[in-house]
Amino acid sequence: MKKSMTLSYEVGKGLYLNITNKCPCNCTFCIRNNGDGAYGSDPLWLERQPSAGDIIEDLRSRKLDEYDEIVFCGYGEPTCELEILKETARYIRSVTNTPIRINTNGLSDLINKRSTAEEFEGIADTISISLNASDAEAYDKVTRPSFKGVNCFEEMLGFAGRVKNYVPNVMLTVVDIIGEEEIKKSQEIADKAGIRLRVREYIDQ
Ligand code: SF4
Numbered sequence: 001m002k003k004s005m006t007l008s009y010e011v012g013k014g015l016y017l018n019i020t021n022k023c024p025c026n027c028t029f030c031i032r033n034n035g036d037g038a039y040g041s042d043p044l045w046l047e048r049q050p051s052a053g054d055i056i057e058d059l060r061s062r063k064l065d066e067y068d069e070i071v072f073c074g075y076g077e078p079t080c081e082l083e084i085l086k087e088t089a090r091y092i093r094s095v096t097n098t099p100i101r102i103n104t105n106g107l108s109d110l111i112n113k114r115s116t117a118e119e120f121e122g123i124a125d126t127i128s129i130s131l132n133a134s135d136a137e138a139y140d141k142v143t144r145p146s147f148k149g150v151n152c153f154e155e156m157l158g159f160a161g162r163v164k165n166y167v168p169n170v171m172l173t174v175v176d177i178i179g180e181e182e183i184k185k186s187q188e189i190a191d192k193a194g195i196r197l198r199v200r201e202y203i204d205q
Contacts, residue, residue, distance in 0.1 A: 002036045002043040007050055007058040009041035015067040018044045018074025019055055019088065020081040025105055026144040027132070029175055029202060032075050044075035052087035059088070064096040072102045079108035082116060089123035101126040106156035110147055117162035124167050129160045131172035131197070134185030142178075160195055170195055177202040 008017050016038075036043035064070065070092055072078040078085045079102075089100055106129035108116045120127060133139040136153035145152045164170045172190045174183060176199050183199055190197035 001045050003045045003047045004043040005047055005050065005054070006037070006042040006044055007046075007055050008062065009037075009039070009044075010067075011039045011041075011071075013068040014071055015062060015064070015069075016041075016071045016073045017055065017078075017088065018046070018076070019072060019078055019084055020049060020074070020076040021046050022049075022080035023077040023105070024080070024107060024111060024146045025077070026146075027130075028142055028144070029177065038075070046075075049081070050084075052084045052091075055084065055088045056091045059091065064092060064098055067098050069099050069101055070096075072100075072104075077105050077107070077111070078102060079104050079116070080111055082108065082112055082119065086119060086123055093123065099125040101128060103128045103130075105130050105143065106159045107145065107147070107152060109159055110150065110152070110155055115162070117159060118166055120163055121166035126169040126171070127163055127167045128171050128173055128198070129156065129163075131156070131174050131186055131189065133174070133178065134182055134189055138182070157189070157193060161193055164195065171198050172196070173198045173200050175200050175202045 006018055008015055031038050036045055072085060092100055102124045132142050136151050139153040160170060172195050174186045187197050
């Protein structure tokens with residue numbers, strides 16, 4: 001496994017931020033299983049956990065106004081480092097109006113052991129939450145979370161419902177490899193929650 005301190009990388013007209021490698025899940029389709037980087041980036045496995053200061057320093061060398069979007073994504077779950085995420089997002093907000101998106105597994109409340117939805121107010125334009133499956137059993141099979149004895153699927157949907165009160169655009173996502181029937185059922189779940197569903201293309205690098 002190659003390591004680096006790649007804290008940001010460009011994908012098309014977007015700037016993606018790689019703030020942590022921590023994640024309580026081990027998704028079967030996770031891009032981390034396929035290589036050391038994403039979209040031709042340098043390795044996204046980090047030599048150490050960066051501080052918000054490290055990430056902000058990296059961002060100072062970028063022209064943040066020139067991107068269509070700045071996305072917290074990378075090789076890990078950004079809400080595992082919620083304070084770093086918030087500080088970085090507040091910095092971005094202070095220097096540019098470029099929209100901010102957070103890609104998350106939606107398990108922030110479990111990860112941080114408190115209700116966190118309100119903490120996203122003012123720091124993100126969009127939150128994209130991985131729905132992954134249409135029921136709890138299928139969800140656990142795909143995401144393989146480390147939380148035991150907890151209905152992670154319900155936790156994720158609960159977070160999605162609450163964070164809608166604080167972030168303008170909230171969407172649920174599935175990867176197209178789950179098949180048409182699962183996508184249809186996922187659409188029903190999203191409709192019931194009143195949240196838009198986005199079907200993402202599976203990237204096998
Ligand atoms: S939640 Fe994201 S980072 Fe974590 S294992 Fe799943 S796809 Fe990978």
